Amino acid sequence: MQRKTLTQFLVEQQRREAALPGQLRLLIEIVARTCKAISISVNKGALGGMLGDMGAENVQGEAQKKLDVIANERLLEANEWGGHLAAMASEEMETIHLIPNRYPKGEYLLMFDPIDGSSNVDVNLTVGTIFSVLRAPEDVSGRAVTEEDFLQSGRHQVAAGYAIYGPQTLLVLSVGTGVYEFGLDRETGSWVMTQERIRIPEGNREFAINMSNQRFWAPAVQRYVGECMDGKDGPREANFNMRWTGSMVADIHRILKRGGIFLYPWDSRDPKKPGKLRLMYEANPMGFIVEQAGGKAFDGPHRILDIAPTGLHQRVGVIMGDRAEVDRVIDYHREAVDA
Ligand code: P6P
Numbered sequence: 001m002q003r004k005t006l007t008q009f010l011v012e013q014q015r016r017e018a019a020l021p022g023q024l025r026l027l028i029e030i031v032a033r034t035c036k037a038i039s040i041s042v043n044k045g046a047l048g049g050m051l052g053d054m055g056a057e058n059v060q061g062e063a064q065k066k067l068d069v070i071a072n073e074r075l076l077e078a079n080e081w082g083g084h085l086a087a088m089a090s091e092e093m094e095t096i097h098l099i100p101n102r103y104p105k106g107e108y109l110l111m112f113d114p115i116d117g118s119s120n121v122d123v124n125l126t127v128g129t130i131f132s133v134l135r136a137p138e139d140v141s142g143r144a145v146t147e148e149d150f151l152q153s154g155r156h157q158v159a160a161g162y163a164i165y166g167p168q169t170l171l172v173l174s175v176g177t178g179v180y181e182f183g184l185d186r187e188t189g190s191w192v193m194t195q196e197r198i199r200i201p202e203g204n205r206e207f208a209i210n211m212s213n214q215r216f217w218a219p220a221v222q223r224y225v226g227e228c229m230d231g232k233d234g235p236r237e238a239n240f241n242m243r244w245t246g247s248m249v250a251d252i253h254r255i256l257k258r259g260g261i262f263l264y265p266w267d268s269r270d271p272k273k274p275g276k277l278r279l280m281y282e283a284n285p286m287g288f289i290v291e292q293a294g295g296k297a298f299d300g301p302h303r304i305l306d307i308a309p310t311g312l313h314q315r316v317g318v319i320m321g322d323r324a325e326v327d328r329v330i331d332y333h334r335e336a337v338d339a
Helices: 006-017 022-048 066-079 118-123 138-142 211-216 219-233 248-258 279-292 323-338
Strands: 053-057 063-065 085-090 108-116 127-135 159-165 169-174 180-185 190-195 206-208 261-264 296-298 318-321
Touching: 006 022, 006 180, 006 190, 022 066, 022 108, 022 127, 022 159, 022 169, 022 180, 053 066, 063 066, 063 118, 066 085, 066 108, 066 118, 066 127, 085 279, 108 118, 108 279, 118 127, 127 248, 127 279, 159 248, 159 279, 169 248, 169 279, 206 248, 211 219, 219 261, 219 323, 248 261, 248 279, 248 318, 261 323, 279 296, 279 318, 296 323, 318 323
Parallel strands: 085 108, 206 261
Antiparallel strands: 053 063, 108 127, 127 159, 159 169, 169 180, 180 190, 261 318, 296 318
């Protein structure tokens, strides 16, 4: 049977679900086309002079990789002329990117982490591009867009997804009607559907966390991970496996495909920081995808998509994946508060 292309899928969504206004369809097609170009650069690596640092830090205080900057520029250039966006924001830019006056402004706001897990590129491990789409406030056509226009809870996202540059190059996407996966067919240059309406398999006993931070975790996380480590002799009466790839896209994609739970929780290394991962362009889009696939996404006690943002680059604790496992961690947080 002939597989559907991304374009066919988007046209169907436009017709059937009315979940896809024309400008949003154009946005997704442009982001998908740009991720194709990014995958070619990622794949070239040293042969294309793509590895190593830029010799500067980004707004997060992290060493900027060459590919961070290249991918960021590609996404800005590809999206600013189409008339579908009011503005953009990125992990790699301190402030928002306004649409130049020579182009029409559109109805949407696009946020992205151009290369998530970029430190992995230099050692040939999987990385990805994460994107999140919000509606711009109605009145932006008559005024300049501000950072405040982006500060909407994740439940208001109209689309979110990621490209993952691994053994295969895949695009995983949701417009609020389930999660769909497309593989990049390099012979035709098309994104071709490989899985539809992905549901997180339940009961897989696999957790993803950076164990080197164990001594800094809150008691609820200590308890949850400790019980996983106790295995079948402990209260869970089952053995668990652990994975940590250093790339949220890779870990979450694995969870989408075979289940499990991902944790990057608050820790006491810098108590004022709610977590390491960023709310607007990591936790919200990945949380949207996980919820659309039947999973849960919490910061500990709170649903991530309900968090009211206060800043473009704010950080958040992240616990997402198999709903029963996330529920257990939530319960442990609530029991710790009541204790
Ligand atoms: P650590 C990559 O830098 C990232 O933002 C996520 O993709 C990943 O899950 C996490 O940080 C890895 O953090 O502290 O284990 O290096």
